[in-house]
Amino acid sequence: MTSPETSLDDARYDFHSIEQRWQPVWADKQPFRSSDADDERPTKYVLDMFPYPSGDLHMGHAEAYALGDVIARYWTLKGFNVLHPIGWDSFGLPAENAAIKRGVDPAGWTEDNIVQQRTSMERYACSFDWDRVLMTHRPEYYHWN
Numbered sequence: 343m344t345s346p347e348t349s350l351d352d353a354r355y356d357f358h359s360i361e362q363r364w365q366p367v368w369a370d371k372q373p374f375r376s377s378d379a380d381d382e383r384p385t386k387y388v389l390d391m392f393p394y395p396s397g398d399l400h401m402g403h404a405e406a407y408a409l410g411d412v413i414a415r416y417w418t419l420k421g422f423n424v425l426h427p428i429g430w431d432s433f434g435l436p437a438e439n440a441a442i443k444r445g446v447d448p449a450g451w452t453e454d455n456i457v458q459q460r461t462s463m464e465r466y467a468c469s470f471d472w473d474r475v476l477m478t479h480r481p482e483y484y485h486w487n
Contacts, residue, residue, distance in 0.1 A: 361467075364467075368467065372473075374414070374426060374469040374471050375471055376423055376424060376425040376473075376474070378423075381423045383423040384423070385422060385423045385424070385425065386414075386424045388413050388425070388426045390406070390407055392428070392429040392430050392431040393430060393431065394432070394434075394437055395430045395431075395452050395455035395456045396436045396439070397440060398455070398462060399458075399463065403462075407468055410426065414469040415469050424469070426469050426471055427475065427476065428468075428471075429475055429476030429477060429478065432452050432480075433478040433479040433483075433484055434478075437452045437455065438452075452479055456477060460475075
């Protein structure tokens, strides 16, 4: 409840300024990076499904990744070195069909959507290790299949 001296505008949560303040700090500190070979903590692996890059993310994605984020943060707080990678299920029909529907090149459409989705995910501040990113449409991934 606000006091009579506080207007509703003063009581609002200014998430834009908070995001702008902390995103560069997170990018610099990389608190969820798991690739330090000298890290002696026990390890955990948390894997979420990879989104299809057929458009931008929506609130359903935020909901889907919230639980994996909570689990990864929990184990990090318990003293584990948590590998929480992210990637895109980009080799196949959802992204290709979305591009064809719009009359655009599927490769460019897919890459553009991955950039957009990553930007959105970084704004969600999920605990992904951004050094561990997979994109299933790229030869360095699918040549193993």
